[in-house]
Amino acid sequence: KRSFDEGFNDIIVKAVDVMENEAYKNVSFFIDSKKPKIKKTLPKKGFTNGLNFEIEFQEANPELLELHYGNYAIGYNIENINITEKCQEMQGAGKYSCSLDLNLDSYNGEKIEYWVILEDISGNTAESKHMTLDVDVTPPAINDLNYTINRRTVSFLLNVTETNFDEATYIDSTDSRPRERTLCSRLKEGICSTKKSFRTGHHSLTISVIDEAGNSIGVPLEFDIV
Numbered sequence: 001k002r003s004f005d006e007g008f009n010d011i012i013v014k015a016v017d018v019m020e021n022e023a024y025k026n027v028s029f030f031i032d033s034k035k036p037k038i039k040k041t042l043p044k045k046g047f048t049n050g051l052n053f054e055i056e057f058q059e060a061n062p063e064l065l066e067l068h069y070g071n072y073a074i075g076y077n078i079e080n081i082n083i084t085e086k087c088q089e090m091q092g093a094g095k096y097s098c099s100l101d102l103n104l105d106s107y108n109g110e111k112i113e114y115w116v117i118l119e120d121i122s123g124n125t126a127e128s129k130h131m132t133l134d135v136d137v138t139p140p141a142i143n144d145l146n147y148t149i150n151r152r153t154v155s156f157l158l159n160v161t162e163t164n165f166d167e168a169t170y171i172d173s174t175d176s177r178p179r180e181r182t183l184c185s186r187l188k189e190g191i192c193s194t195k196k197s198f199r200t201g202h203h204s205l206t207i208s209v210i211d212e213a214g215n216s217i218g219v220p221l222e223f224d225i226v
Contacts, residue, residue: 036062036118036126039095047164047213048133050104055081055116055128060094062087063121067100069114074106107135136164136213143190145207145219152200152225156183156207158192164212168192170221173204183207198225 036059043053053067062083070076079102081087087098104112112135116128140162148155158168168183184192203225208218 034060034120035124036120038116038118038126038128041114041116041128041131043133044131046133047136047211048104049135049137049213049215050102051214053100053102053114055087055098055100056096057098057116057118057126058093058095059118059120059126061121062094062096062118064117064119065098066117067102067114068117069102069104069112071107071110071112074110104135105137108137110135134164134213136211136215139215139217140165140209140211142207142209142217142219145221147221147223149223149225152197153195154198154223154225155195156192158183158207158209160187160190160192160209162187162209162211166210166212168207168209170196170205170207172198173206174202180208200225 037057039056039058041053041055055065055067057065065081065083065087067079067081068076069079079100081098081100083096083098086100087096089095090097111132113130113132115130117125118127119125140160142158142160144157144159146157160168165187167185169180170183171178171180181196183194183196201224203223205221205223206218207221208216210216
């Protein structure tokens with residue numbers, strides 16, 4: 001037995017028969033004895049709409065990366081991840097960060113489990129923890145939007161249909177530095193009722209409703225404060 005270095009090895013094998021005839025052959029092979037490591041998978045819990053799955057792993061010679069997902073009621077699927085397209089090497093030393101989107105329409109309203117399997121070119125494998133997520137791919141619905149103005153105060157009444165409501169927000173594009181602000185962080189029987197103050201002048205708002213899976217819908221609203 002002989003020990004060889006990690007990585008590619010090129011050796012010459014010599015054979016001698018009883019008549020002392022010699023023969024030579026070049027042999028190349030690859031040594032990878034380090035097991036792959038899956039550092040992190042996201043999301044870990046909560047809701048998903050199929051977007052922005054993230055994987056971090058460490059492996060100098062990755063060959064295969066698979067994301068397994070589904071449930072017993074509907075079935076399981078395997079997403080073969082193209083490491084070249086979906087992953088970026090970071091900090092060297094075989095550390096990779098990957099992101100991908102899944103089409104989870106057939107699992108809408110269901111729970112799924114998912115896990116990741118990584119294999120290197122020598123056949124060493126690693127498997128991540130199994131995570132359970134709630135699937136919601138349906139965007140919220142804004143049924144009605146009413147507002148009244150009293151001097152500089154605007155009263156908003158927003159009627160929303162969304163089982164997994166997260167928040168309602170607005171952005172005023174007429175601000176010198178537009179930023180997202182909260183209208184409501186909860187609904188009462190499907191209603192967001194709140195008041196906000198605005199400076200004098202014209203205002204152009206985008207009002208958005210976001211659910212816990214990241215689905216959103218936005219509507220425009222313009223008014224003048226005199």
